[in-house]
Amino acid sequence: MAELPQKIEVSCPECGQTQRESENFISTVCRGCGAYFKSSRAPMNARKKVKRAGIKKRELTCADCGAVQMVADEAQSSSCLECGRHLELGHRVIDGEHLGNLVLEGELTIGPKGNFGGSKARAARIVLQGRANGFLQAAEWLRVEGQAHLRSGASGEVLEVRPGASLESKDTLLFRSGQIDGELRCRTAQFSGPLKVGSTGKIIAEQIVFSELTVDEGGRIHSQGEVRMAAEPVLAQAILPANGEITST
Amino acid sequence: MAGHGLQIFGDVRLEQDGVIRAKVKGNVHASGKLVVAKEAEISGAVSGVDIRLEGKVDAGLQGRGRVWLVAQSVLRTRCAAKVLRIEPGADFRGELRIGDSLDG
Secondary structure (H helix, E strand, C coil), rough: CCCCCCEEECCCCCCCCEEEECCCCCEEEEEEEEEECCCCCCCCCHHHHHHHCCEEEEECCCCCCEEEEECCCCCCEEEECCCCEEEEEEEECCCCCCCCCCECCCCCEECCCEEEEEEEEEEEEECCCCCCCCCCEEEEEEEEEEEECCCCCCEECCCCCCCCEEECCCCEEEEEEEECCCCCEEEEEEECCCCECCCEEEEEEEEEEECCCECCCCCEEEEEEECCCCCCCCCCCCCCCCCCCCEEE | CCCCEEEEEEEEEEEECCCCCCCCCCEEECCCCCCCCCCCCECEEECCCCCEECECCCCCECCCEEEEEEECCCCEEEECCCCCEECCEEEEEEEEHHHHHHCC
């Protein structure tokens, strides 16, 4: 009786999912993502195609015009197909003095001894442990992890001040939302969305503006405050039964 | 019982948990939990332990526990509490002092 071909485990070059195939298989379709791929035992020209199909790509949004294009995962730079702007895709760490402006699509880290001395730095994500004389703009988030100082303010999507960290800003902070678990000292901080102060968070400011605010037990705020931006009404639910007694004095 | 149309001139003291639905020309002090209902308007200050604000308070609010400002509520002057939640749609403008010792 003839032996049945043995099964081998193969992985999809697109999504990495593994599946079992006959050891003699020439090509197959991934049961995870549906990608068609060939066996590594296939002829040489076919193998090249499989390799090219395996290049991982990611979406890249131009910080200037907002156009979206696909770039290779490993690419360090590209040019916007719409506006032609040079896009630096890698990450940057500033451990000393940095003069000049910065525009990154990746992550910018300003280390504990780092100082950004340019007038403006823009990155998708910014980790701030040191100082910045110039304005910082974080498309996704600005995370404060050390004892940080800002001279010209910052803006972006999310401001996070981690537990044990502190941020002192001499100018306005403009963010969509904030999660404050460390200490924030500033003149004005504006959040167009929710602001949350955790149990280890503290805000000392001249003014904070928000659309909603949550302060956990242990969290502290000393500031003038103001709610701005109308939101959808929320149904009221009583926190206690209506069984009280009122006496006029 | 303080319902629609009732106005109280003077301070109000609640010895237990309660709900204010009246217009009060004065301060309101509660020894326990307090709800300032949406039809309530208080020209003075409000103090209590846990306070839920659905109506309007002009001269500030001090909760020794949790303070909750729901949507459509209006608070002016000051808000002091241990724990605070201001929902979207609430109208607050004034001083925020959250997390200080408020027992004294």
